[in-house]
Amino acid sequence: MTTPLATPLNLTLLILILTLIYLRLRPSSPPSLPAGPPPIVFQTFTPRTLLKYNGTEGAPVYLAVRGKVYDVSSGRNFYGPGGPYENFAGRDATRGLACQSFDEEMLTKDLDGPLDTCEDLTGEQVENLNGWIERFDEKYLVVGKLVAFRKTDFH
Structure with a gap:
């Protein structure tokens, strides 16, 4: 005489075991991604407004090359305070990079004059x-453009 396996007691035990296995193996909480960086809004900068992005006091490090403003904060050790290229932080670095010079004379003196x-x-x-x-286009994010100051912008 054979006993059937699908008895009510066996089915109940099977459901209980499967429920326990499921509860043991399921994730305790849904996975969550880490918070990303804050969004960067494309802006228009003048030499004067760009100046504050020089890496001091925790500010991001931006520099301009041929009218494009790059966020070089990930290279803070090079472009930020104390770095070899710190003169370019918050400035138009076009002439200095072209001439391979870090001298102050490579930087625009008149922040309200033409580029x-x-x-x-x-x-x-x-x-x-x-x-x-x-190199900058490959490595850094463009966050804006550099334009000359116009007196008509501030009435």
């Missing part, structure tokens, strides 16, 4: 600048 057109650069300097731009 440096860099028309006097040699072919070698332009090629050097294009190499920097290519």
